Structures are given as C-alpha cells and as structure tokens.
Amino acid sequence: MAHIALYRTWRPQSFKDMVGQKHIVQTLQNSLREGRFSHAYLFSGPRGTGKTSAAKILAKAVNCQNGPAVEPCNQCEACLRITEGAVMDVVEIDAASNRGVEEIRDIRDKVKYAPTEVRQKVYIIDEVHMLTTEAFNALLKTLEEPPGHVMFILATTEPHRIPATIISRCQRFDFRRVALDEQVERLREVCSNEQIEIDEDALAFIARLSDGGMRDALSLLDQIIAFSGQRVSYEDVLSITGGMASDQFEKLVTAIQDKDFGAALRLIDDFMQEGKSADKCMENLIYYFRDLLMVKMVPGSGAVTERIVDVKRFSEVAQRFTSESLIAMIDTLNYYQTEMKYSVQPQTLLEVAVMKLCTQVGGPVAGSGSASVVQAAPERQDGLVVQLMGRIQRLEDQLAQLMKQGIAPAGGSPAPSGRAGLGGTGRQASAPAVVKKIEKLDAFLQGREDAAFRGVLQQWSQVLGRVKELKITVHAWLVDGEPVSIHDGRLLVAFKSAMHRETTEKPANKQLIEQVMNEVLGQPYRLVTVMMKDWKAASDQAGGAEAPKEELQLVAEDEQSGGGREAWIDEAIQLFGEELVKIKED
Structure with missing residues (x-):
C-alpha cells in the first residue's frame, strides 16, 4: 500500500484530537451542545494550525446521525462519507483557484436547494481572502441571510484582506500558533505509534523549526524519517534541515x-x-x-x-x-x-x-572571569577622529588659498574685484567646476563614435530585459538611464533622476548590472554613471557652445592680470588631481 504523508494520516478527526486550540474547541462544543451554532464562521490564523481540520470536524458534528453532538462519532455513514469527501452537501472550495464571481454566483444559486444526503448543507471556502471584490459582493447577501439549512465556514491566513462587511456577518475564531511543548507531545505520540525511536532534543528542534505550525512539524518529521529510518538522532535532524547545533x-x-x-x-x-x-x-x-x-x-x-x-x-x-x-x-x-x-x-x-x-564587541562584563577584555577600539576611534580633523583642516587651507586667487567652488561667492575679468559679473567662480567636469568626461566624449559603443546600443534592450528577469526593482532604476559612451572598459550611463542614479550605484545593484553586461555584451564592462544634464553640458561645450568661451576668457584675464597661468594650473592640479587635469595649448 502506498505511503500516506504523516500530516494526512494524523489529521484530527474529532475536536479532542486538535492540538493547541482549546479556546476554539471549547466554544464550538458549547455551541453544539446547546444547539446555538451560527450560519457563518470565519477561521483565521497561521498555516498548519488546524483551520480546515476544524471546519471538517464541525461539518461532521452538525451532520452526525447520532447528533448534532459535541464530538462526531466517526462511525456512522454520514461521518465516514464526509471524512472521505463523498457527500455532495458538504462542499470544500479552494478560493485560490475558484476566485471569480461566476463560481460564487453558482454557490448563491444552489444554496436555496435543500440538502439531499445530510441535514445541513456546509460550504467550506479555504483561502477566502483570494476572492475578487466582485466575488465578495456576490457572496455578501447570501452570507447575510442564508437558508436555515446552510452553513458557511470561511478559512484564511490573511483576515486583513477580507472586507469588513463579510467579517461582520461571521463568528470569527483566531487560531494560534501551537505551543512548543504541545507540539513536542504530539510528535512524541506520532513517533510512538509509528514505532520510531527519536531523541528528545531532536523533537524539540523539529518543533522550533515549524514555528508553531503542527502540519509543518509533521511534514518535517516525515522527511527526517525517510532519511534516518526507524532511529532518528539529533545529528540527523541537523543534517537534513541544514540547521546548526x-x-x-x-x-x-x-x-x-x-x-x-x-x-x-x-x-x-x-x-x-x-x-x-x-x-x-x-x-x-x-x-x-x-x-x-x-x-x-x-x-x-x-x-x-x-x-x-x-x-x-x-x-x-x-x-x-x-x-x-x-x-x-x-x-x-x-x-x-x-x-x-x-x-x-x-x-x-x-x-x-x-x-x-x-x-x-567590547569584551565581557566585569567579573566574568575572562581575560579577553580589549580596550583598543576607543583608541582607534580617537586616532581616526584626529586624522579626519587634520584632513579637514588641510582642505580648508587649500580652499582659502584658492579663494584669495579668485577661484571659488561651483555656486559660491564671486572672486574679489581685482580678479573679476568677465565684465564684472563674477561668473568665473564656476569655471573651475566646469573645467573639472569637461576634463573628466573628455575621453568619453571621444568614445561616442566608437564602433563597440554602437554595438552596446544595439544590445542595451537585452541588458535591460536580463536585469528585469534577475531583479525587477533594479530594472526599475536602470531603465531611467541611457548609455552614452564607452572608454577603457567602462560604460557611461546618463540618468535623468539623481535618485535613480544613486540607487543604481549601490554596490549590490551595480554588481548585478555589471554581471549582466558581461553576460550579454560579452565583455567585462564597468558601470560608470553621470547626470544627463552634465553630459549634455559637456557635449555642448565640446561642440563649441558658449562655455568654452568663458574658459578662454578666464585664461586671457589671468594672463592680463599678471598672475601667471602656471600658478593657476598648479592650483587646479592640487585641487582636482593630476589625472583629471589636461593642459591644452591653443
């Protein structure tokens, strides 16, 4: 005979078999004892805690030929056939695959007919939160005023997705995660009946891994038994689950x-x-x-x-x-x-x-008896602060020296009047920043006409598609960018949005994009980014726009003022670094 999974073999068939839901069992049994059961119930809670099992037990209890009773007898024809799923009047519906309005309308049309095999027609709708809005609307009126011979039992793991109008028409029961000791006791009972020897710490570890779900615990136990046979040790559990002692x-x-x-x-x-x-x-x-x-x-x-x-x-x-x-x-x-x-x-x-x-880690607390107290961390932090303060001071000194010579950062104040040679406007203050950007992009400006770059443009849509397959969120940021040039194994991508550019530059995202470029383009390109407005400004300046004239005027003003061009070039190299500055003779 084929093996039946443990969670199916040990599925509760009566309320006394249920584990960890005493508050629900007691309430339902009292309702059955007094004949005050409702026309609609909502069972909500984590997976594997007994929602569907409780629904089937309730359906048997109200239809038992020896009842209605607080426990189904599981001996009469009605109980046996409901257990087998062979009673047409007890219908179990998976809302995940029958979520449309047509399926619910079919239920609405059939509830008016009296049951033919048992006394109460029961509809068990599992994962009811998956129904569409239209399906909920179709269910609403029937759920509010169903015929007296109909009972609805709705089960869900996500009650917050169910409309309040549906919830207010049901008696709601919240299933809890099964406590660790109750899970261990149930697993011990299963192993005893299945003639399996198992270590106590192995039982506890399985229960902890299941996170309060009895079905998960039984499924895991079934898998471990298949690995270990009739004797299960703690080491076997660690080996099969990937856990660590x-x-x-x-x-x-x-x-x-x-x-x-x-x-x-x-x-x-x-x-x-x-x-x-x-x-x-x-x-x-x-x-x-x-x-x-x-x-x-x-x-x-x-x-x-x-x-x-x-x-x-x-x-x-x-x-x-x-x-x-x-x-x-x-x-x-x-x-x-x-x-x-x-x-x-x-x-x-x-x-x-x-x-x-x-x-x-700062070492153990006092009195722990360990000799591993290390006090080096604060000293290292103090030394780092001193280094950073020194670097800041040197940068401030360099900035002050440049300001004296009439050079200010981009967007800063104009230079002193003795150096304002551009019609008195002070516009030369931003010139060094422009020079930095242009010189930095100079090599990429030449790479726009490279044949290899044209190949990159042709395959860029494939790069985007592959990135989307691997991680759709990275694709959402990268799609804002546009490849504009290549140089020395680097691919320059221009972005319209600063936020998109910054997110793309994150190490994990950048690594994924470079991996895809290597895979699609066949070459290990490194990703370099720039803002689109900066790229266009550099392109316009390289093409003979107004900005180069400012740079030429600034050089001419330097020569006329007697300050000497060589001193200005030295300061530019000191500020931006020799690798970013190129000297061009006109």
Missing part, C-alpha cells in the same frame, strides 16, 4: 568575543563545507543572539526561553556580554541579512558581518 554557535561566539578573526572565518568555512547556506547561517546566528539576550534580560520567563533546550548553558554564554552589546550585534546582523538578499556573494557578507562583530 548551539555548540557550534557557542564556538563562533567565543571567537567573536576573543576577536579571533581566523577562528571565526574557519568556522564559517566549515559551515559552508557542510552544505549550510549563508542566509540560513545568518538567520540562525540572529536567533542565537536573540536567545542570549532573552536569557540575560528575562532569565526566569518560560515564554521567552521555550526555544532553548539547555537554558543553563545559554546563561553562561550570555554572562560574557552586556545587554547593550547583544542588541548592537543583533542590529549589525540584521543589516547584513537585509543586504544579503540582493548580493550574489552571500558568504562574503556573512564573513564581513562576523568580522564586524569582532571589531565592535
């Missing part, structure tokens, strides 16, 4: 505390060699530090420590850190976990995150 994380935390970069990186490499994924390692590491924080801040609460098998061992590790340092490390890991979603090298980000933790 807490002692492995304890070694990693010790390396972080000791600022032992080598040991930390070796442990990460071991995780990868064992087949663990970087994102799973990051997630588990965040959970581990969360558990340390909870044990430290609320040591006696079972609600926050039920995830932990060995609370005493966690407490010993937690004593090495302050609460503030644990919170800071969780923040750091959370930041890199977010960045990891957009990275093509997640392992590198995991390694960077761990090294970041090594640098920011």
Whole structure:
C-alpha cells in the first residue's frame, strides 16, 4: 500500500484530537451542545494550525446521525462519507483557484436547494481572502441571510484582506500558533505509534523549526524519517534541515568575543563545507543572539526561553556580554541579512558581518572571569577622529588659498574685484567646476563614435530585459538611464533622476548590472554613471557652445592680470588631481 504523508494520516478527526486550540474547541462544543451554532464562521490564523481540520470536524458534528453532538462519532455513514469527501452537501472550495464571481454566483444559486444526503448543507471556502471584490459582493447577501439549512465556514491566513462587511456577518475564531511543548507531545505520540525511536532534543528542534505550525512539524518529521529510518538522532535532524547545533554557535561566539578573526572565518568555512547556506547561517546566528539576550534580560520567563533546550548553558554564554552589546550585534546582523538578499556573494557578507562583530564587541562584563577584555577600539576611534580633523583642516587651507586667487567652488561667492575679468559679473567662480567636469568626461566624449559603443546600443534592450528577469526593482532604476559612451572598459550611463542614479550605484545593484553586461555584451564592462544634464553640458561645450568661451576668457584675464597661468594650473592640479587635469595649448 502506498505511503500516506504523516500530516494526512494524523489529521484530527474529532475536536479532542486538535492540538493547541482549546479556546476554539471549547466554544464550538458549547455551541453544539446547546444547539446555538451560527450560519457563518470565519477561521483565521497561521498555516498548519488546524483551520480546515476544524471546519471538517464541525461539518461532521452538525451532520452526525447520532447528533448534532459535541464530538462526531466517526462511525456512522454520514461521518465516514464526509471524512472521505463523498457527500455532495458538504462542499470544500479552494478560493485560490475558484476566485471569480461566476463560481460564487453558482454557490448563491444552489444554496436555496435543500440538502439531499445530510441535514445541513456546509460550504467550506479555504483561502477566502483570494476572492475578487466582485466575488465578495456576490457572496455578501447570501452570507447575510442564508437558508436555515446552510452553513458557511470561511478559512484564511490573511483576515486583513477580507472586507469588513463579510467579517461582520461571521463568528470569527483566531487560531494560534501551537505551543512548543504541545507540539513536542504530539510528535512524541506520532513517533510512538509509528514505532520510531527519536531523541528528545531532536523533537524539540523539529518543533522550533515549524514555528508553531503542527502540519509543518509533521511534514518535517516525515522527511527526517525517510532519511534516518526507524532511529532518528539529533545529528540527523541537523543534517537534513541544514540547521546548526548551539555548540557550534557557542564556538563562533567565543571567537567573536576573543576577536579571533581566523577562528571565526574557519568556522564559517566549515559551515559552508557542510552544505549550510549563508542566509540560513545568518538567520540562525540572529536567533542565537536573540536567545542570549532573552536569557540575560528575562532569565526566569518560560515564554521567552521555550526555544532553548539547555537554558543553563545559554546563561553562561550570555554572562560574557552586556545587554547593550547583544542588541548592537543583533542590529549589525540584521543589516547584513537585509543586504544579503540582493548580493550574489552571500558568504562574503556573512564573513564581513562576523568580522564586524569582532571589531565592535567590547569584551565581557566585569567579573566574568575572562581575560579577553580589549580596550583598543576607543583608541582607534580617537586616532581616526584626529586624522579626519587634520584632513579637514588641510582642505580648508587649500580652499582659502584658492579663494584669495579668485577661484571659488561651483555656486559660491564671486572672486574679489581685482580678479573679476568677465565684465564684472563674477561668473568665473564656476569655471573651475566646469573645467573639472569637461576634463573628466573628455575621453568619453571621444568614445561616442566608437564602433563597440554602437554595438552596446544595439544590445542595451537585452541588458535591460536580463536585469528585469534577475531583479525587477533594479530594472526599475536602470531603465531611467541611457548609455552614452564607452572608454577603457567602462560604460557611461546618463540618468535623468539623481535618485535613480544613486540607487543604481549601490554596490549590490551595480554588481548585478555589471554581471549582466558581461553576460550579454560579452565583455567585462564597468558601470560608470553621470547626470544627463552634465553630459549634455559637456557635449555642448565640446561642440563649441558658449562655455568654452568663458574658459578662454578666464585664461586671457589671468594672463592680463599678471598672475601667471602656471600658478593657476598648479592650483587646479592640487585641487582636482593630476589625472583629471589636461593642459591644452591653443
């Protein structure tokens, strides 16, 4: 006989079999006992918590030939046939695939007919939030005033997507995540009946991974049994689920505390060699530090420590850190976990995150008995501040010297009157900035006519299409840009929007675009960006527009004023760097 999945074999067939929903079971049983059941129910809650099972049990309870009763007998013909799904008057509908108005109109037309096989016609609509607005409208009137022989049971994981007019016509029951100890007890019962030997810590680990969903726990147990056979160990569970034992994380935390970069990186490499994924390692590491924080801040609460098998061992590790340092490390890991979603090298980000933790940890709290207290971090920070202040001072001195010579930053104040040689307007203040932009783009201006660039233009739509396939959000930013030139293995893209340009320049996004360009164009181009207005200004100036005349007048004024062109050129090189300044003789 073919194997039947454990979650189907152990699906509750009566209210007493349900796990972790005592508040709902008691309310429904009281209603059945008193004969006060409603015409419409809404069951909402996380996946795998028993919503559809409770709906089927309720349908059996109201139609049981020995009832209505607080429990279906599961012996009469009505109970047996409802369990098999063979009763035409008990209809289970998947709203995810039957979400249109026509399907709901069909229900509305049929509810007026009396049941033919059982006493109560029951419609179970699963994932009801998937219905369209028109379908909800078609259901509304029928749900408000159905015939006395009809009962609707709506099940959903997203009740916020259901119109309030529908919810107000139902009795709502919120299913909760199943508690860890209840899950463990149920898994133990299943293993006992299936003649499976399993370690207690393995049961607890499976329950923690299921995140409160009983169905997820049974599915995971089924998969592990297929791997291990009749004897399941804790190591088997870790192997099949990709999880990591807490002692492995304890070694990693010790390396972080000791600022032992080598040991930390070796442990990460071991995780990868064992087949663990970087994102799973990051997630588990965040959970581990969360558990340390909870044990430290609320040591006696079972609600926050039920995830932990060995609370005493966690407490010993937690004593090495302050609460503030644990919170800071969780923040750091959370930041890199977010960045990891957009990275093509997640392992590198995991390694960077761990090294970041090594640098920011301040050592253990006083009295912990460890000798790994490191006070170098504040000193390094003080030294960095001194360096930055020195650089700022040097830049201010250079700026003051240039201002004395009549050269101001773009958009700044005009130069002193003795240097304003452009009709007294002071417009020469912006000339150096214009010169910088033009000289910087000079090589790209020549690359516009390159045959290779014409090939890039022809294939640019393919680049955009491939980027869209890999990550549609990056495509939304990149589509604002337009390739304008190539030079020395670099592709220049001009953007109309500064925000689009900045987002495209983010390392993860830029890496993805360059990867696609290499794949589509067949050459490893590096992405360089510029604002479209700056590119057009440079193009106009190179083509003989008014801006070059300003530069020529400025040079002539320098020569007439006796200041000497060589001094001005020296200052330009000092300000912008020798690689950005080219001297042209006219």
